[in-house]
Amino acid sequence: MAVEVEEKSGGAPRRQKVQSAQIATDILKGLADLSPSTSLSKLAQHLGMPASKVHRYLQALIASDFAEQDPATGHYCLGREALFVGMAAVRSLDVAREALPKLIELRDEFNETCFLALWGNQGPSVIHVEKPARAITVVTQVGSVLPLLSSSTGLVFSAYLPKADTQPLLEQELETPMAPSADKLEQQLTHIRSQGMHAVHGLLMSGVNALSAPIFSAGNTLAGVITMVGAEPSFNAELTGPHAIKLQAAANAITQRMNGEMPGSP
Template sequence: MVDSNADTAPRRQKVQAAEVGTDILTALAELAPATSLSRLAEHVGMPASKVHRYLQALMASGFAEQDPLTNHYGLGRAALFVGLAALGRLDVVKLATPHLAQLRDELNETCFLAVWGNKGPAVVHVEQAVRAVTLVTQVGSVLPLLGSSTGLVFNAFMPNAETAQLREEELKLPSAPSSDALLAAMNELQRSHVQAVHGLLMAGVNALSAPLFSSGNKLAGVVTVVGAEPGFMAEAEGDAVKRLLQTARTISARMGG
């Protein structure tokens, strides 16, 4: 007779190992962009020696990496590839990509799409301007809620329960707007559906952002045009605003918004 218990034991061990590995990957994402071994071990509730063994395997497969200067751990290129593949299944990414490319061609300025992630507004697709010098906006970048045009759109249109904690944290910063100023700006943004900022996130760099809506008028993402002065002044009534709003309406219409 075949011992079924002996046959299933190795399988069970593999499943358990996979579960531990995914727990550690999830923790690396939650503690992004990087974390120490001790903090990671505390976060997942495992001995540091056990976490270290799994990290070695994850690094060998490209799912984790270690900074040689700080010795901190973070997600590797393979994890980014898997994450982007998952994001690519989202309707907003599929539908927005060709329209972002067209908007980039019309304005010759960098355009990008952001969605709401576990750390706030996250850049998921970028169309770089075609010129010798471009602004580096990386996929995976997390933008401040109150310190970027993209974040301000999320703050205005996302449910309060989603943004409250991050907003309260950023309102404590010295550079944060007053509550009254933020409320007034939010009301205007909800009316105009476009947010212009000038040098807010980076001196000499301006941006325009507009919301994308899906069915039920739920915020699905934010499209942003960003450029450097004096070539891009982000005028509130300029041609760039008209083209951005038209692009946002077109994408939203495709999603039922």
């Protein structure tokens, strides 16, 4: 991944090969755009570069763990180092800095899995998880992308994000056999907005309940969603229960710290 730069010393140009950060960055962005994985030809087409050139750069990125290739499919994806850098950048955001202490408080009080999700190019993406201190836990992984219609997190994003952001992904999920009609979905999203949070009982996974609440930044912009997940029957996912009350209080506190306000608040 080298680019040639020309330096002048004593009036004579001197060529020195250095690594092309720009091209490597473009390829990493392309892998992110086409995540979770893509073929060499699709990546080259997306970037507008010759496949042979993209392949050379990919080999260098793989060698440094910034990219990976699936031996079964031959497809490429972001590597461990790229994910590490990405997560570090995400955690530097205001919403993550403000949310993490509250997630720890919720985890400590209820001994349940608590996580923060932000909106990514593929939908709601889990960027931080606080796991409970117990042998058996509800597994939620950092980097997981959650569905919009079959998770409490996704439904809260669907309720509060502009339709332009969610419509392409919603249209795909609405085509699945178990999806609600467009009218029923709109009724559900209206109900979520009226409640200010959402609870599900075994929707994404049988026997697992979840509560999700939105976080807002200045301008009433949805900044993220915090979620608490637990197994039946110990986890109370009722909107009037203690878990919901504390989760909503945490979301409100984070929103206040972000200079935000729940839409419709007086």
